[in-house]
Amino acid sequence: MDSARALADARTWAPHVLPQMRRLGVDSVPIALFIATFTGIVLALLSKYIFTGAVPMYFVGALVGKTIMMELGPVLTGLALAGRVGANIAAEVGTMRVTEQVDALETLAYNPNSYLVVPRVLAGVLMFPVVTALAVAIGVTAGWITAINLLDLSTLEFVKGLRLFYRFKDIWFGLLKAASFGAAVTLAGCLMGLATRGGAEGVGRNTTRAVVIGCEAILVLDAFWALVLL
Amino acid sequence: MIRFTDVHKAFGPKVVLAGMTLDIPAGQTTVIIGFSGSGKSVALKHIVGLIEPDAGQVEVDGQVVHDLAPDALSLLRAGIGYVFQFAALFDSMTVGDNIRLGLRRHGLDPDEVATRVRESLHLVDLDEAEARYPAELSGGMRKRVGIARAIALRPRYILYDEPTTGLDPVTSAVIDELMVRARRELGVTGVVVTHDMRSAYTVGDRIAMLYQGRIRQVGTIEEIRQTDDPVVRNFIEGRPFDPDRLPAAEARA
Numbered sequence: 037m038d039s040a041r042a043l044a045d046a047r048t049w050a051p052h053v054l055p056q057m058r059r060l061g062v063d064s065v066p067i068a069l070f071i072a073t074f075t076g077i078v079l080a081l082l083s084k085y086i087f088t089g090a091v092p093m094y095f096v097g098a099l100v101g102k103t104i105m106m107e108l109g110p111v112l113t114g115l116a117l118a119g120r121v122g123a124n125i126a127a128e129v130g131t132m133r134v135t136e137q138v139d140a141l142e143t144l145a146y147n148p149n150s151y152l153v154v155p156r157v158l159a160g161v162l163m164f165p166v167v168t169a170l171a172v173a174i175g176v177t178a179g180w181i182t183a184i185n186l187l188d189l190s191t192l193e194f195v196k197g198l199r200l201f202y203r204f205k206d207i208w209f210g211l212l213k214a215a216s217f218g219a220a221v222t223l224a225g226c227l228m229g230l231a232t233r234g235g236a237e238g239v240g241r242n243t244t245r246a247v248v249i250g251c252e253a254i255l256v257l258d259a260f261w262a263l264v265l266l
Numbered sequence: 267m268i269r270f271t272d273v274h275k276a277f278g279p280k281v282v283l284a285g286m287t288l289d290i291p292a293g294q295t296t297v298i299i300g301f302s303g304s305g306k307s308v309a310l311k312h313i314v315g316l317i318e319p320d321a322g323q324v325e326v327d328g329q330v331v332h333d334l335a336p337d338a339l340s341l342l343r344a345g346i347g348y349v350f351q352f353a354a355l356f357d358s359m360t361v362g363d364n365i366r367l368g369l370r371r372h373g374l375d376p377d378e379v380a381t382r383v384r385e386s387l388h389l390v391d392l393d394e395a396e397a398r399y400p401a402e403l404s405g406g407m408r409k410r411v412g413i414a415r416a417i418a419l420r421p422r423y424i425l426y427d428e429p430t431t432g433l434d435p436v437t438s439a440v441i442d443e444l445m446v447r448a449r450r451e452l453g454v455t456g457v458v459v460t461h462d463m464r465s466a467y468t469v470g471d472r473i474a475m476l477y478q479g480r481i482r483q484v485g486t487i488e489e490i491r492q493t494d495d496p497v498v499r500n501f502i503e504g505r506p507f508d509p510d511r512l513p514a515a516e517a518r519a
Binding site for chain 1 (some may be wrong): 311314315316325336340341343344346347350351352354356357368371419428473498
């Protein structure tokens, strides 16, 4: 009921969505790309180790592409952002709670859910897929560069493997998962922040909880989407 | 008028309010005194609906606060300024934006908002602080900004939670003077929660002592100064005492 009312109060949350998208999404791009780069490199090397002598080497492209688009891109990006974004939100909102800034918002006739929760969750839902898409692109590129430089594969062979089992669903499946991870991570951060009690110790405790809950939610949602959509 | 009627509130096993009943008349400043942890701030938060009573009710101008629908509660809050113990300024915003936030909520046009920000900062002698951040201000200045934020809304009531706690005597006197000025110049009804008796005598028209979850005594400054209630007398004179050693009749809760 309160969530519906908070969502309906667009005059309060709308001005804060873009700044939150920059904070939660744009500022998270470097860490996501760092992880994706090394994931692409390792996947390419790993596939060579697995396929040598048994499977044609152009399957390296298939394994790198499929795995990064559908699983490792969204999940590793989600887990990295659960740490960065979830902790950031929980610590910020938790500090606002224990210093009575959340109470001050209420006395100024703002609904804290409209002012604090809705813009962060919307920013998470919108930006996690964007960051994930970038991570997927960089991961596949890193796999391709590794393949042509270290695995004696040509670009044509890598692309042939990449297109072999490709379906459009691979992309939207990954991005849909990323959006749900964004909702879970930001919601965990906000709710743990608002539930904070007891000063600095409470902020630390609930920040840790927010990260743990965000990571757990990502793994559960990952299994859920695989069961429902594959 | 604000009316507490047999208000009970507990947090887990800890009973904070145990039948608090008090009338706070309009146009005056009522000071609620009591020991640390006696529930003064909890009582104050009931007035704006930040806390709901377990039993009993709090009325503001005849409206039962915890029965109000969200929109009606917002409307009620628009008429009540709240000055928090540690100011509770939004640290990511400038002083000016802290004050503007509440004003924008009520749909005032930008010129009116700018005027009110200027006027309220002038009233607390912080004309130059509009562009500064809370982290750049002293404790006393933060409290003055908190008062400016409350005043800017032109409220009917201002609630002050421990306004002089943690301040040096000179800065405390400045805050006291601001509270007196707010009542005199703006005509607002004040409710002040404090255990600082010098401040209570300076700003209050009436004093109520909260003890063991109930109002122990309420009266004018003179009545409180001349009280023969041992609990109130020991408190206002700052003398240590053990409630368990009071005669049974005097220890009435």
